[in-house]
Amino acid sequence: MAVLHRTLRLTPLNPLHKPSKPTSKGLSLSLSHQHRRRTYATTKQAPPPSPPKHRQVTTFNDDGHIRWSALSLREKSARTTQQSFNFLVIIAGVLLTGAVAQLLYKEVFSPDSKTSHFNRTVTRMKNDERCVDVLAGGDANKIKAYGEPSWNRWSKNRAIAGKTTKDKAGVSHFRMHFHVEGPKGKGVVQLHMVEREGRWEYVLLALDVPGHQRIYLEDAEQGKIDQRKDGKMFGVKWW
Incomplete structure (x- = not known):
């Protein structure tokens, strides 16, 4: 019965050869890559921040501080109603002021008054x-x-x-x-x-x-x- 022998070839070590050490530049790139991976993972896993809540805007309490884009459809309708009412009040005030001025001139300042x-x-x-x-x-x-x-x-x-x-x-x-x-x-x-x-x-x-x-x-x-x-x-x- 034949006996097989495996011959192992060992490479002799060179006493003058020293193992290479990682350079500082390579270490920095490696750490930066790991930091990006961790940041990406954290960002991907964190839920998106919810928009800040505000009190419900109505026709009577709207002060105009809340942006139009942050309002709901109902709140936009309330703001539109309020602004339309304010515009009508201004127009009525201008007309009333003109009527009073005309009456005052006619009754007091006109030469024929x-x-x-x-x-x-x-x-x-x-x-x-x-x-x-x-x-x-x-x-x-x-x-x-x-x-x-x-x-x-x-x-x-x-x-x-x-x-x-x-x-x-x-x-x-x-x-x-x-x-x-x-x-x-x-x-x-x-x-x-x-x-x-x-x-x-x-x-x-x-x-x-x-x-x-x-x-x-x-x-x-x-x-x-x-x-x-x-x-x-x-x-x-x-x-």
Whole structure:
């Protein structure tokens, strides 16, 4: 029986050969690769962060701090409703402000307003010596003019009774009366004006003081009567 022998060949070791050591560069690359693998594994396994929660936005509590993209469909509808309502409120405020400004100009600052007619008439009366003598004894600064009297003796500045009307011919008539008072007496001023060709003309301006004869500052009817007595009609003297 033959016996097989395996001959092992041993390579003799070189006493001068030293095993190689890993370089620092290779070690760094290896560590970096391992770190990336660990980071990737951690990132892959971690669940995505959930978006921050906010209180539910409604039509009444929305302050606009939450972004539009973060709102739900219902919350977007609530914000749209609120903004539409705010826009309508702003438009209504602008229209109301314009209406008030127009009314204020028409009633106070316009040359044809009731206040302007009142101020001009008071100035006209204070410049008349007859009115000043009857009411204040010659001192126009002591004359007071006011609207309708009131039971409250501390407040005499009431609404002035005046209105503008149109006759059948389309002519505008302005009538107004107010009260005047001085150290010597009290009275009522009567005013009637007519608008012709864009200008207001006096028809009647008179002061009535109890116990005294009416004082006329303007009287168009009396002027017409005087012209008839002088033989004038339509500006032409007929006799």
